[in-house]
Amino acid sequence: MTQAKWFVALAVAAALGAGCGSREGSGGKAEGPESKAAKYTVAVIPKGTTHEFWKSVHAGAVKASRETGAEVIWKGPLKEDDREAQIAVVENFVTRGVSGIVLAPLDDKALRPAVSNAVRSDIPVVIIDSDLQGDEHVSFVATDNYKGGQMAGREMARLLNGKGRVVVLRYQEGSASTTNREKGFLDEIARHPGIRVVSANQYGGATTESAYRASENLLAPLKKGGRLDLDGIFCPNESTTFGMLRALQDSKLAGTVRFIGFDSSEKLVQALEAGQIDALVLQDPFKMGYLGVRTLVDHLNGKKVPRRVDTGVTLVTRKNMSSPEIQQLLKPDLERWLK
Amino acid sequence: MRSAGLGWLGPVAGLAGVYLLFALIGPESFHSARSVEQILRQTAIVGVAALGMTLVIISGGIDLSVGSVIALTTVIVAAMLGRDAPPLVAAAAGIAAAGLCGLLNGVLIAGLRVVPFIVTLGTLLVVRGAAKGLAGEQKIDAPLTWLADLLAALRPDQKWMLAPAGVWLMVALALAVSLLLRRTRLGRHIFAVGSNEQAAHLSGVPVARVKMAVYALAALFAGAAGVLQFSRLTVGDPTVAMGLELDVIAAVVIGGGSLSGGEGSVLGSIVGALIMTVIRSGCSQMGLPNWVQEIVTGGIIVLAVALDRLRQRRAARA
Numbered sequence: 089m090t091q092a093k094w095f096v097a098l099a100v101a102a103a104l105g106a107g108c109g110s111r112e113g114s115g116g117k118a119e120g121p122e123s124k125a126a127k128y129t130v131a132v133i134p135k136g137t138t139h140e141f142w143k144s145v146h147a148g149a150v151k152a153s154r155e156t157g158a159e160v161i162w163k164g165p166l167k168e169d170d171r172e173a174q175i176a177v178v179e180n181f182v183t184r185g186v187s188g189i190v191l192a193p194l195d196d197k198a199l200r201p202a203v204s205n206a207v208r209s210d211i212p213v214v215i216i217d218s219d220l221q222g223d224e225h226v227s228f229v230a231t232d233n234y235k236g237g238q239m240a241g242r243e244m245a246r247l248l249n250g251k252g253r254v255v256v257l258r259y260q261e262g263s264a265s266t267t268n269r270e271k272g273f274l275d276e277i278a279r280h281p282g283i284r285v286v287s288a289n290q291y292g293g294a295t296t297e298s299a300y301r302a303s304e305n306l307l308a309p310l311k312k313g314g315r316l317d318l319d320g321i322f323c324p325n326e327s328t329t330f331g332m333l334r335a336l337q338d339s340k341l342a343g344t345v346r347f348i349g350f351d352s353s354e355k356l357v358q359a360l361e362a363g364q365i366d367a368l369v370l371q372d373p374f375k376m377g378y379l380g381v382r383t384l385v386d387h388l389n390g391k392k393v394p395r396r397v398d399t400g401v402t403l404v405t406r407k408n409m410s411s412p413e414i415q416q417l418l419k420p421d422l423e424r425w426l427k
Numbered sequence: 428m429r430s431a432g433l434g435w436l437g438p439v440a441g442l443a444g445v446y447l448l449f450a451l452i453g454p455e456s457f458h459s460a461r462s463v464e465q466i467l468r469q470t471a472i473v474g475v476a477a478l479g480m481t482l483v484i485i486s487g488g489i490d491l492s493v494g495s496v497i498a499l500t501t502v503i504v505a506a507m508l509g510r511d512a513p514p515l516v517a518a519a520a521g522i523a524a525a526g527l528c529g530l531l532n533g534v535l536i537a538g539l540r541v542v543p544f545i546v547t548l549g550t551l552l553v554v555r556g557a558a559k560g561l562a563g564e565q566k567i568d569a570p571l572t573w574l575a576d577l578l579a580a581l582r583p584d585q586k587w588m589l590a591p592a593g594v595w596l597m598v599a600l601a602l603a604v605s606l607l608l609r610r611t612r613l614g615r616h617i618f619a620v621g622s623n624e625q626a627a628h629l630s631g632v633p634v635a636r637v638k639m640a641v642y643a644l645a646a647l648f649a650g651a652a653g654v655l656q657f658s659r660l661t662v663g664d665p666t667v668a669m670g671l672e673l674d675v676i677a678a679v680v681i682g683g684g685s686l687s688g689g690e691g692s693v694l695g696s697i698v699g700a701l702i703m704t705v706i707r708s709g710c711s712q713m714g715l716p717n718w719v720q721e722i723v724t725g726g727i728i729v730l731a732v733a734l735d736r737l738r739q740r741r742a743a744r745a
Contacts, residue, residue, distance in 0.1 A: 137717065161714040166707070166721070171566075171660055172667055176469055179580070180711035183465045184456045197568055198660045205580045262565060294564075 126159035128187035128388055130381055133177050135192050135217070137164035141373050142192075145216070147425035148377025149190070156385045161186070171198045178202040182209050188388055190380040191225075192217040196264070212387055216380040217373075218265065226387045229380045229397040231371040233265045236401040237272020237324070240348045243367050243403055244277065244320050247346045251282030252319030257299070257306060257332055258291045259325050269324040269350060269369075286310070286318065292328035299323075299331025307335060318345055326351040329368075333359050352404070352418055360406055368404045370417050375399045438682045438698040445702055449709035457712055467594045468578050470697075470704040472497070472652045472659070473671065474597045477678040477696040478604045479648030484679050485608070486641045487621035487688025488543035492532060493649045494671035495554035496525045498664065500653025502562045505569040505663025514572040521657070522650035528554050529646020533639035543642075551672070558665040567663035577658035593655045597697070600651065605693040617641060621688030677728045678703060702727070 132149045134142040146162050153160035163181075165173035171194050181189055182205055189206055191213055193199040200222050203213050207224045215225045244254060256273060259266035270288070277283050290306050292299030310318045323329040329349030333356070336342040342364035349356060350369045359365040376399045387393045404414055450458040476493050483490045500521040507517035528550060535546045578593040588595075608614040616637045619627040628634050656667060680686065681702055682695030703724060710720040 163711065163714060164717065166717055167670070170667070170669070171662075171664055172656065175659055176707070177711060179465055179469070180708055182580075183459070183462045183708075184454050184712040195566065195660075195662060195664075198566075198662045198664070201575065201579055201659075201661060208580075208582070 126157060128156075128158040128385060129161065130158050130188050130190060130384055131161045131163060131181040131186045132190045132377065132381065133174065133181070133192065134162075134164045135174070135194050136168035137162075138168065143422050143426065144373035144420050145192070145377035145380075147420060147422045148374040148379075149381045150377075150425040151374075152378045152381035152385070156382065158187070158381065158385050160381060165194070169194060171195050175199060175202045178206060182206045182211055185209075186211060188212045188214070188384045190214045190216055190377075190384055191220075193220045194218075196221050212384065214380050214384040214387070216376050227383045227393050227395055227397055229376060229383055230399060231265070231376070231401055232398040233268035234272040235398070236350065236369045236371070237269035237274075238276045239272075239401055239403050240269070240322055240350070240367070240369050241273040241276025243405075244273070244322060244346060244348055245280045245283060247366060248283060248319050250280050253284050253286045253317070254320035254322065255286050255290075255306060255310075255318060256288040256322045256324070257303060257328050258288070259323075259328050260291055260294060266324040266350075270322075273322050273324070283320075292323070292331055294327070296327045296331050296334070299328045300334050301331075303328075303332040303335035307339070307341075311339070311341075316341055316345055320346040321348070323347075323349045326353055326356070329356060329365070333364065336364065357409075357418055360404065360409060363406065366405065370402045370404055370414075372399050372402070372417060374417075374420050438695045438702065441681075442698050442702050442705065445705050445709075449705065449713075453709050453713050457709060462708070462712070464581065464590055466701065466704050466708050467590050468580070469708065470700045471578055471593045471597045472655045472668075473674050473678055473703070474697050474700040475600055475655060476649050476652040476671070476675045477682075477700050478597075478600055478693060479645030480675045480679045481604065481682075481684060481691045481693055481696045482608075482617060482641050483543075483645045484676070484684040484686065485621045485688065485691040486617045486638065487624065488536065488638070488641065489547065489676065489686070490532065490543065490642065490645050490649075491547040491672050492528065492550040492554055493645070493652075493675050494668040495551050495558065496528050496646055496649040497653040497656050497668040497671060498666065499528065499554050499558040499561070500525050500650050501657040501660060501667055502558045502567060502663040502665050504574070504654060504657045505567040506561065508569040508572060508574075509567060514574045518574060518654045521654055522647060525650025525653060526643055526647045529643040529649070530639065532646065533642035536642060537635035537638040555665070555669075562663060562665040564665070566665070569657075569662060571661060574654070574658050575661045578655050579658070593658060596651070596655070600648065601693050601697055608693065613637065613640060618689060621690075623689075674700075674703060681728065 134145055136142055149160050149162065163177055165177055167173045174194050178189065178191065179202055189211060193215060196219055199220060203220060204224055206213050213225045214227050214229060216229045219228055254277065256270055258270050274285065274288060277285060287306060290302055292302045307316065310316050321332060323332050346366050348367045349365055352368050352370055356365060356368060360368060379397055379399055383393050383397055402417060408414055456462055480490060480493065503524050504517045504521040507520050532547055532550055535541060536543050578591055581588060581591055616632045619632050620634055620637050624634060657663065660667060678699035679691060679696045682692065682699030684691030684696060706724055
């Protein structure tokens with residue numbers, strides 16, 4: 089019996105040995121850290137690893153790593169979107185003793201003890217994408233969501249020539265980033281007395297399906313004789329934009345109102361090309377990964393870094409969508425960095 | 428009928444092997460005292476839940492609802508703290524709610540005579556749904572209390588504790604379960620039911636009552652694990668610990684527990700949980716990509732179960 093158990097130990101060792109062989113193949117490594125003996129090792133911890141958004145963040149981090157010579161280790165939580173798994177990843181890097189950590193926290197509170205522990209061990213932390221409560225991190229590198237909302241509001245006012253009726257389909261209670269986008273939009277619209285906000289208290293919820301239902305309910309009372317008694321719509325994220333788009337398409341109303349959304353996906357870009365969406369506000373995840381690592385390395389080099397770094401938002405319309413900069417945002421060249 | 432007392436020896440050797448391997452090929456940090464403390468901390472949740480699962484598996488059953496019960500516990504603890512309950516009361520309420528879930532499992536299994544796999548597969552969904560409903564499909568924020576320190580990394584002035592309170596709790600509970608299995612009538616009955624339910628029944632063991640006790644106890648341990656989970660998250664999270672039941676079952680099986688009942692050891696289960704944390708922590712500190720880590724962990728679980736079957740066949744022949 090014991091013999092059998094010894095066999096387990098051996099097999100484990102063999103399996104691990106096999107696993108280690110593939111280490112070199114992982115795309116997250118900076119080029120040639122062995123030959124140059126990288127000065128810093130930076131752990132970059134996303135919320136998950138499979139979404140397109142995080143692949144762009146990864147690519148940006150690799151670019152920064154090549155420029156600064158810092159070795160970047162890309163490691164997401166073992167279970168996608170699992171707070172506990174992300175805490176464990178942070179802890180492992182603190183114990184391993186990296187030079188610094190770039191973290192996109194899954195929760196503004198739950199990751200706080202792990203970050204405190206890192207800072208206590210003299211490992212600086214830069215937060216990207218979503219904010220963390222407390223002030224122990226070096227810097228917060230992310231989209232200025234309020235500004236993104238304002239940008240959408242300005243474009244809406246321009247499209248409507250300063251007068252008309254608009255609705256906002258909100259995303260979810262308690263989601264800070266989208267609430268700021270909605271607020272930015274509404275504040276900007278409030279500066280145009282000719283534009284009336286018909287509804288801004290409906291929530292699309294977490295999924296495309298719930299957003300679709302909410303959109304139908306929102307639009308139903310506004311339908312008058314096969315048309316919408318409405319001039320403009322704003323949705324603050326990908327799922328609400330897509331849910332609203334589906335609702336408009338299904339009732340053959342797509343393209344009859346001015347429609348501005350947030351974030352992008354293949355379907356949304358197609359709708360933009362077809363004129364069913366007038367504009368999309370895009371974040372820049374590549375820049376988020378890039379500036380996250382850059383800011384951390386600057387800090388490690390003793391430079392003073394700002395507490396807040398804005399990674400910028402871009403308004404994409406049918407007119408400018410074929411320009412090279414926008415194409416880079418819509419279809420980032422991930423292969424170049426992640427291969 | 429009952430397995431030899433040395434069943435834990437193999438897993439301990441396996442743990443030593445895995446640890447030494449990472450100490451050799453991993454970064455230097457891996458064999459620091461700090462790394463050991465961290466491995467202990469990251470094991471505590473699965474370890475405490477595995478104590479309950481050890482009882483269940485020895486009795487010949489299975490409990491798939493553990494992960495959901497842990498999530499429910501974190502939600503209840505957070506909700507109670509949010510309503511200004513003292514931390515101890517909040518923790519007790521969480522564990523009590525977990526116990527109720529276990530009682531439900533026990534009643535359904537013993538009363539309706541439905542196989543444990545199906546019953547607990549059902550309660551896995553029921554309890555997860557209840558946790559989400561109670562939390563309004565969001566995480567629940569809670570004020571910071573000493574509960575959050577149970578599994579926190581030790582501060583420099585706490586070094587005398589060697590490991591945080593949550594780890595010591597796991598050790599104490601492990602001793603208690605070990606005593607329960609070796610020294611009490613319930614312990615003997617659990618082994619009897621798991622080895623041969625019919626024979627146990629004929630020789631006067633109250634099988635239904637034993638099963639109810641086993642599932643209720645298992646859920647209480649899941650509740651304690653839930654309090655530890657809350658301590659790590661500092662928020663109530665209805666989506667936490669999804670799939671954790673599989674880690675817990677794997678810990679027991681790697682530790683020598685037999686899925687056909689009658690076999691298993693407390694030390695083995697804790698060691699099984701430790702083996703998985705060592706692999707996870709080692710891979711993570713080496714910066715291995717997640718997919719390698721998942722393949723390695725999966726391979727070990729299958730190997731362990733395959734060996735378990737092999738051993739049983741040999742035992743049956745002997």
